[in-house]
Amino acid sequence: MSDNFDVVIIGGGPGGYVAAIRAAQLGLNVACVEMRGALGGTCLNVGCMPSKALLHASELYEEAHQGMAQFGIKTGKVSIDIKELMASKDETVKGLTDGVAFLLKKNKVEYIEGRGSIQAKGSVKVDLNDGGERTLTAKNIIIATGSDVAQLPGIEIDEKQVVSSTGALSLAKTPKHLVVIGGGVIGLELGSVWKRLGAEVTVIEYMDRITPEMDGEVSKTFARILKKQGFKFKLKSKVTAVKKTKTAAIVTVEPAAGGDAEEIKCDVVLVSVGRRPYTTGLGLEEAGVKLNDRGQVEIDDHFRTNVDGIYAIGDVVRGAMLAHKAEDEGVAVAEIIAGFAGHVNYDAIPGVIYTMPEVASVGKTEEQLKDAGTAYAVGKFPFTANSRAKANRQTDGFVKLLSCATSDKVLGAHIIGADAGNMIAELALAVEKGLTAEDIAYTSHAHPTETEAVREAAMATDGRAIHM
Numbered sequence: 001m002s003d004n005f006d007v008v009i010i011g012g013g014p015g016g017y018v019a020a021i022r023a024a025q026l027g028l029n030v031a032c033v034e035m036r037g038a039l040g041g042t043c044l045n046v047g048c049m050p051s052k053a054l055l056h057a058s059e060l061y062e063e064a065h066q067g068m069a070q071f072g073i074k075t076g077k078v079s080i081d082i083k084e085l086m087a088s089k090d091e092t093v094k095g096l097t098d099g100v101a102f103l104l105k106k107n108k109v110e111y112i113e114g115r116g117s118i119q120a121k122g123s124v125k126v127d128l129n130d131g132g133e134r135t136l137t138a139k140n141i142i143i144a145t146g147s148d149v150a151q152l153p154g155i156e157i158d159e160k161q162v163v164s165s166t167g168a169l170s171l172a173k174t175p176k177h178l179v180v181i182g183g184g185v186i187g188l189e190l191g192s193v194w195k196r197l198g199a200e201v202t203v204i205e206y207m208d209r210i211t212p213e214m215d216g217e218v219s220k221t222f223a224r225i226l227k228k229q230g231f232k233f234k235l236k237s238k239v240t241a242v243k244k245t246k247t248a249a250i251v252t253v254e255p256a257a258g259g260d261a262e263e264i265k266c267d268v269v270l271v272s273v274g275r276r277p278y279t280t281g282l283g284l285e286e287a288g289v290k291l292n293d294r295g296q297v298e299i300d301d302h303f304r305t306n307v308d309g310i311y312a313i314g315d316v317v318r319g320a321m322l323a324h325k326a327e328d329e330g331v332a333v334a335e336i337i338a339g340f341a342g343h344v345n346y347d348a349i350p351g352v353i354y355t356m357p358e359v360a361s362v363g364k365t366e367e368q369l370k371d372a373g374t375a376y377a378v379g380k381f382p383f384t385a386n387s388r389a390k391a392n393r394q395t396d397g398f399v400k401l402l403s404c405a406t407s408d409k410v411l412g413a414h415i416i417g418a419d420a421g422n423m424i425a426e427l428a429l430a431v432e433k434g435l436t437a438e439d440i441a442y443t444s445h446a447h448p449t450e451t452e453a454v455r456e457a458a459m460a461t462d463g464r465a466i467h468m
């Protein structure tokens with residue numbers, strides 16, 4: 001077993017393991033160091049995948065409970081066993097993380113279980129999970145250590161009464177009342193899970209709307225639909241304290257602009273105010289690797305840190321904290337190290353919220369185009385006018401396409417609808433490849449599918465939608 005590698009990657013999440021596989025495909029000798037005891041990072045262990053497993057199961061439960069009757073399906077009394085639900089989610093996670101270990105092995109990447117720290121340029125020490133240590137020499141080091149839960153000052157997360165997303169993925173029973181601090185993607189997804197399973201859910205958001213970075217029209221529709229589902233929102237509000245008693249948590253909330261405080265009693269509080277880059281114990285200071293003022297590893301356009309031979313990707317660097325962004329950067333950095341021209345187009349990275357309906361977007365919002373003074377056309381098509389959505393009784397939402405008023409290129413697309421997460425792929429390709437609204441309008445879309453709404457929205461940019 002050699003300790004000399006072309007590339008040593010610290011972190012086995014979607015950024016790290018994908019970089020490892022791509023570098024190995026390109027003929028490099030690669031090690032991937034991961035301390036968690038399982039590969040796949042936040043995404044597979046405590047992020048994307050367990051949350052999607054719970055979202056899917058809770059959606060089935062809700063459908064069986066109250067959605068199927070409209071089609072004449074009689075289900076009788078439907079109940080949920082939370083222990084079995086969690087076991088099923090854990091089985092999904094285990095299958096996926098084992099799958100990544102298989103892929104590393106298949107590609108001859110050495111998976112080293114332990115905590116890595118950079119000793120100096122070209123040298124990584126690993127404190128092995130099984131005890132002892134190894135010192136690796138590396139022509140190139142990739143930092144892919146991801147992120148961790150951001151905390152609120154003075155509010156201690158105990159993962160029982162006051163939980164982070166990690167605790168919210170493993171609650172032993174459905175809370176009667178869940179207070180979610182933060183109206184962003186993670187809070188709304190996990191809020192949806194527990195709402196469907198029977199909790200009352202109150203979301204407290206500092207800004208004047210939920211998911212504040214989203215296209216304004218979509219965000220407004222999204223909030224309206226979630227309210228119809230029973231979500232309660234307290235906007236322009238800040239949580240200043242959480243007091244715990246034996247049986248409850250008391251959340252103190254004040255108007256963001258200041259004013260009288262009120263107390264909300266609940267049994268579980270979910271703190272979902274974002275994530276912070278994870279660089280603890282990495283030895284960055286000793287190695288002279290610079291961080292920016294947000295605590296992210298500072299990189300240039302080629303993922304290079306200020307220290308020669310040390311690169312960084314994923315949640316630990318600037319940009320959207322998304323698994324596919326980390327994966328794209330993993331491929332690009334491996335290709336750069338191997339001497340190719342790796343590149344990521346940050347304008348074409350889609351974002352999805354996996355609630356029901358889903359919300360998906362790519363490219364610019366209408367507000368961003370207005371701010372930039374770009375002349376644009378809008379094409380909108382509602383799912384109430386889409387035959388498949390009507391047959392499925394999933395008519396909430398619309399497709400909104402923004403194209404350049406002069407070149408007709410697709411600049412942004414925003415979908416709120418049952419299958420928005422899958423539908424956005426076509427529009428991400430359009431943004432990536434500089435396609436026009438007309439290109440989409442003249443592409444045949446299978447009938448009956450919700451994707452026809454994408455085509456109709458493209459047609460609507462110059463007023464020729466057929467079914468509206």
Ligand SMILES: Cc1cc2nc3c(=O)[nH]c(=O)nc-3n(C[C@H](O)[C@H](O)[C@H](O)COP(=O)(O)OP(=O)(O)OC[C@H]3O[C@@H](n4cnc5c(N)ncnc54)[C@H](O)[C@@H]3O)c2cc1C
Pocket residue numbers: 010011012013014015016033034035036040041042043044046047048049051114115116117144145146147165166186278280281282313314315316321322323324325326354
């Ligand atoms: C609840 C939740 C839901 C999410 N849902 C989605 C979603 O639906 N879609 C999406 O795109 N994104 C989602 N995300 C975000 C996504 O999980 C992250 O963007 C993604 O995991 C980032 O990948 P990464 O490789 O940069 O870091 P990570 O996945 O965080 O992996 C970093 C790994 O590095 C390891 N590590 C850290 N320091 C060391 C060290 N010194 N030595 C060894 N190992 C180390 C950590 O243990 C970790 O396993 C979600 C996140 C959460 C929390």
